[in-house]
Amino acid sequence: MTLKGNALVGQSGGPTAVINASLAGVVEQAKLHPEIGEIYGAIHGVQGILDEELCDLRAETDETIALLSTTPAAALGSCRKKLTGADYACLLAVFRAHDIRFFFYIGGNDSADTSHKVGKLAHESGWEMRVIGVPKTVDNDLGYTDHCPGYGSVARFNALAVQGSGLDTAAMSTVDTVKIFETMGRNAGWITAATALAREQSGDPPHLIYLPERVFAPERFLADVKRVVDRGNGCVIAVCEGLRDAEGQPIVTFKHAVGTDSFGHKQLGGVGEFLVELIATELGIKARADKSGTIQRSFGAAQSVVDATEAKLAGGAAVRRACEGITDQMITLVRTSNDPYRCETGTAPLADVANAERPVPAEFINAAGNDVTPAFLEYARPLIGGPLPPVARLKLARVEKKLE
């Protein structure tokens, strides 16, 4: 017998440029399935469910839902909340009260854990409900999926920013010689790695790339910087906020721990400024740090078309799979061809995805640990949704000198 009832969708964790595209995919697909009655949204993710703060997504116009696909951040509101045992029971009470039979949770590995646990409790309690996770994270660190919706857009932003920042640094290389470009990435270097997509020709910035998958060694770093600086024309260095030392400790920890989130994540920051100081102190060279912070994940004008398309696809696939009877799975992206780039959806068990993190693999990092490999570029390039805009490259043919 076909399961009938209401659907609930929520968004969780750090927003991305395309998490709303996934929401649009869920809502538009849900409207096509007669077994789905009401389509509810959870305000601020599981926090909204706990507070019984739900909204009616059928009350939104088709135009508004369509516009979600190009609207950054999480339109329903998001949260970072680690649930306790009592919370799960509370969620289930809300599901029962509102006849929720289809639950779609758009988020990362913490959200997969939450989804899996609430689905398990529902099952054990005899409440028939399909639970499907929709992947989302700028960090691109979920397992079982080729890549994560949200990554292509943050990658595009950072590639665009390093392209411009690189031109800026070259222009100002007689004044500000070194540019430290700090990206997000608590435990994985995917975002930092993507800055390499700014390169069009050999020698283009970024000149050095440091990922948290390799121990950060100050002496090697300084030697690298000195070598690039000596070549002239400036030095652009992409670094990850999560860089770690030989003991596995962050090389910089944010001073104030007000509101360390409930998963125990520390708010990192300041790696860029720390390295500016290191370079000034040890090499006597002036550096500047750029750190776009949350701008990189919420800059609509840098949205990758491929990313937005796939995010919406994943949202729609979640509803289709649920209506087919699938539960306790996360939608995955499966790359079926790289040239031309093609991608389909698949599924993976939520329990497998939960709390697992996928670092940048060794074959994507060069031997010296200061750059990515061509294999990484091949992997990442299709995800940013087309080439960067071309830039003028003057020949700067020198005029013969006439003075001594």
Place this chain on the structure above:
Amino acid sequence: MTLKGNALVGQSGGPTAVINASLAGVVEQAKLHPEIGEIYGAIHGVQGILDEELCDLRAETDETIALLSTTPAAALGSCRKKLTGADYACLLAVFRAHDIRFFFYIGGNDSADTSHKVGKLAHESGWEMRVIGVPKTVDNDLGYTDHCPGYGSVARFNALAVQGSGLDTAAMSTVDTVKIFETMGRNAGWITAATALAREQSGDPPHLIYLPERVFAPERFLADVKRVVDRGNGCVIAVCEGLRDAEGQPIVTFKHAVGTDSFGHKQLGGVGEFLVELIATELGIKARADKSGTIQRSFGAAQSVVDATEAKLAGGAAVRRACEGITDQMITLVRTSNDPYRCETGTAPLADVANAERPVPAEFINAAGNDVTPAFLEYARPLIGGPLPPVARLKLARVEKKLE
């Protein structure tokens, strides 16, 4: 008798998204004037002239010159160099050696000073040469011009970034309640003020705006923040890197003074992180700081079409005026109509422009000193080259609660 000879163009100071458009304007216009022989570029501004490092801009293809209009940063290389008396004599020697009769210098007030002085020395030495400045600064703080090429694009970037960052903050308001958005602006708040263009409706971010034209008072600031936070849905605060205390001192000065530039400007920074700490310590509220640094002036995808058009127009006008016999002037932008927006070029004496700074006027700042006025929005809106992309606004119609 018509002055005949070679032309030299240089770029100076911090790059912008459109300083290359001005270069394109100079080169394309110069090609139309038969009295101009060679068209040379100065590598890294006056530093390149001192070193006799000139390049041949007629050797570049028309396609490359055209592409300059959408290429951020300074393609010839820029510099920050305060000249001494001996330097001026050296410049003149290079001008004579290369038969430079037309000198175009694209830059801000320091560059106007340089241009005026070298023109004066040439005149006194009997070397006939036309010197025209082309305005350029993201800071928008030059006098005698309605606005400065470079400002519209940095304004557009920051408006786009605050639009996205605002949505991001609202989405995460249960976790990261306050977002400090720090912009450039050493002495003037024009860039920070432009973040107000992110607003589409009343209540949209930024919720508070602090400019260096008003004394920064921590108690008032904290009271403002608390009031906005208490309304719910997060608080986005735009602040200028150049905020000053009652004694006129920067509220934060960058630790390392390696390479304080030769005009004695200090490298400012860290206002955002400073305020994050202040809010944490005094209010116990978690804040995050976003500081895009040089990204804001070099992000090609945020270039304002109006800004690029005017930057090119100013470059072309400089050549036309010089060929008409004008010298020792800077091109200005003259707004002839606001609705529809229309702008022409004019001129102002370089000596008047030199070293003058135009702060945000009182009528553009609200009485409380924590926002801009409608008059500012009317002034700034046409400069960003069209509206920001629309974003979805969900009604979030609440579903009736069924549980106690």
